[in-house]
Structures are given as structure tokens and as C-alpha cells.
Amino acid sequence: MFVLLMYGAMLAVPVWVIAVAVKLISVAVPGRRPDWARDLLRWSAGMAAVAAVLVYAIGLGSVQWDASEAESGAGSSPAAPCRSLPPGTLDRLAGHEPSYFPLGFDCLLDGGRAVEGSGPYGLLNALAAAFALAAVLSLLAVGFLDEFRARRQAKAGQMAVPRETA
Numbered sequence: 410m411f412v413l414l415m416y417g418a419m420l421a422v423p424v425w426v427i428a429v430a431v432k433l434i435s436v437a438v439p440g441r442r443p444d445w446a447r448d449l450l451r452w453s454a455g456m457a458a459v460a461a462v463l464v465y466a467i468g469l470g471s472v473q474w475d476a477s478e479a480e481s482g483a484g485s486s487p488a489a490p491c492r493s494l495p496p497g498t499l500d501r502l503a504g505h506e507p508s509y510f511p512l513g514f515d516c517l518l519d520g521g522r523a524v525e526g527s528g529p530y531g532l533l534n535a536l537a538a539a540f541a542l543a544a545v546l547s548l549l550a551v552g553f554l555d556e557f558r559a560r561r562q563a564k565a566g567q568m569a570v571p572r573e574t575a
Contacts, residue, residue, distance in 0.1 A: 411509075412477070415470020418463045425463060429456060447554055454547035461540035468512040468533035475514050475528065476507040490526025491516035498524060512537075 435441075436449055479488030487494075488505040494516060504517040505526070511534045514526040 411466075411469040411473040413470075414466045415474070418466035418470070421463055422467075425456070425459060432456075447551060450547055450551050450554065454544045454551065457540045457544035457547060461537045461544060464533055464540060465512070465537040468530060468537065469509060471529065471533070472507045472509055472512055472514060475526075476505070479505055488514070488516065488526065490514040490528045491524075493527040494524060 432449070432452060436445065442448070475488060475490050479486070479491075487499065487502050491499070491502055491505060491514075494502065498518065501518045501520065502516055503519040506515040506517055506523065507513075508515060512530040513534075514528055514530060515523040516526045517523055
């Protein structure tokens with residue numbers, strides 16, 4: 410199932426890239442609305458969250474693909490991520506263990522020790538975390554921007570009201 414999700418995410422990535430490019434072009438051309446910065450920040454937070462989900466979905470599909478490939482068929486043993494282990498370690502290979510959170514593929518040795526298999530999982534984990542962090546920070550920035558504007562308007566409103574003398 411995650412493999413199908415991965416294919417959907419891979420098809421959505423070009424749409425995401427086009428949407429980001431169009432938005433960046435629309436920001437660069439003159440004639441923007443006065444509140445374009447806040448809207449861009451909110452939009453960026455949403456697109457960063459979408460990117461985190463897409464990257465993680467691709468990683469989930471990749472883990473399931475490797476696990477499925479290791480379960481059946483000719484040449485399935487050892488699992489593809491475990492084939493890059495050194496020859497001495499490869500001889501002690503007893504099995505494999507896919508990990509869906511965080512993304513990873515562990516190669517189990519006969520002594521009970523687990524060795525990390527090769528694959529793009531570290532990069533995919535880092536990208537998903539970076540996009541998620543960017544989304545959260547962008548949303549926090551929108552909140553701070555709204556608070557700053559509200560305080561500035563309140564301060565301007567207090568200055569505009571004439572004081573009565575007794």
C-alpha cells in the first residue's frame with residue numbers, strides 16, 4: 410500500500426514544483442497586494458507541510474519496496490539494502506527489519522545486533538524533518554507578524570485619541 414502512496418507522491422512532486430515556481434513568479438512581478446508578505450508566509454507554511462508529507466510518503470514506499478523485495482523472488486536474500494555490508498558482516502546476516510518511523514532498514518546479524526542498511530533513508534528523514542520544521546516556523550512567524558501588527562495598530566489608536574484635561 411505504501412508503494413502506491415509513493416507513486417502518488419512522486420506524481421505530485423512536479424505539481425508541487427510548478428505551484429512553487431508560479432507563486433515565486435507572482436511575487437516577483439509588480440502589482441502585488443499590500444498584505445502579500447503575510448499571505449506568502451502562510452502559503453509557504455502550507456507548501457512546506459505538503460513537501461514534508463510528500464517526502465515522507467516517498468520514504469514509506471521505498472522502505473516497503475525494499476521489504477517486499479526481500480521477502481520473495483529469486484535473488485531476494487540478502488535484502489538489497491543489506492548487500493552493501495562488508496563481506497565479514499554479510500556472512501553473519503540473519504534477517505532484516507524495516508522501520509517506518511523513522512524511515513530505515515536494519516540488517517539483523519546472528520548475534521542479535523542490528524546494522525543500518527544502505528539507502529536514502531537518512532536523507533529522506535532529514536528532508537521531511539526540515540520541511541516540517543520550516544512549516545512550523547513559518548506558522549509561528551505568521552502569528553508573530555499578526556501580533557506585531559495588532560500591537561502597532563493599538564499603539565497608533567492610543568496616540569490618535571486626544572486626552573481630556575480636567
